[in-house]
Amino acid sequence: MEKLTFQTEDGAVDFYVLEQTRFNGKNYLLVADSEEEDAECLILKDCSKDEEAESRYEIVEDEQEQDALLTIFEQLLEDVEIEK
Numbered sequence: 001m002e003k004l005t006f007q008t009e010d011g012a013v014d015f016y017v018l019e020q021t022r023f024n025g026k027n028y029l030l031v032a033d034s035e036e037e038d039a040e041c042l043i044l045k046d047c048s049k050d051e052e053a054e055s056r057y058e059i060v061e062d063e064q065e066q067d068a069l070l071t072i073f074e075q076l077l078e079d080v081e082i083e084k
Contacts, residue, residue, distance in 0.1 A: 016035055026047075
């Protein structure tokens with residue numbers, strides 16, 4: 001599992017990338033806060049522009065967008081159960 005460090009206003013935060021996908025022209029990551037089975041998961045959307053050198057991710061908060069992406073991630077991760 002790939003571990004990424006994100007810089008936030010509060011400092012650095014580590015997340016483990018469970019899966020990634022592209023939906024409606026945007027890149028998304030399903031990340032967890034630990035490698036344990038009961039980890040908290042977030043869906044992050046890449047909001048950076050094409051000309052930006054670094055990616056800029058934001059947490060997906062829209063429920064319809066979350067539901068659509070959870071369906072995709074559950075299909076990609078056949079052996080993982082994601083609870084909302």
